Amino acid sequence: MASNWYKSFMAERGVDVGSHKPEKAQPGPAMDFENMRDNGVRSLKVTCVKCYKVSVVNMDGFDERLTLKSFEPKMVCRSCGHKGADVRPNWAEKRTRPFPL
């Protein structure tokens, strides 16, 4: 929630905070490997939609313009052989920063 000082601060700069309407979450552009690498992630977390087996797949060497979605129908589960998986960036890989104490 915007406080009053924030509203006037922003109004001075031509931004009417009060008129902001909540927007529906819009799917952004499909994530590709370039975007993923910019986020510090180099591997995919692939989850079988049938048996939920999770695999982490390193994607170094793949074209950075390929989207993650384009891999979903091509992934074949090593466990049950099902074709088609949920593909996401392996965000766990990003947690390399030491926990701040």
Ligand SMILES: [Zn+2]
């Ligand atoms: Zn499976």
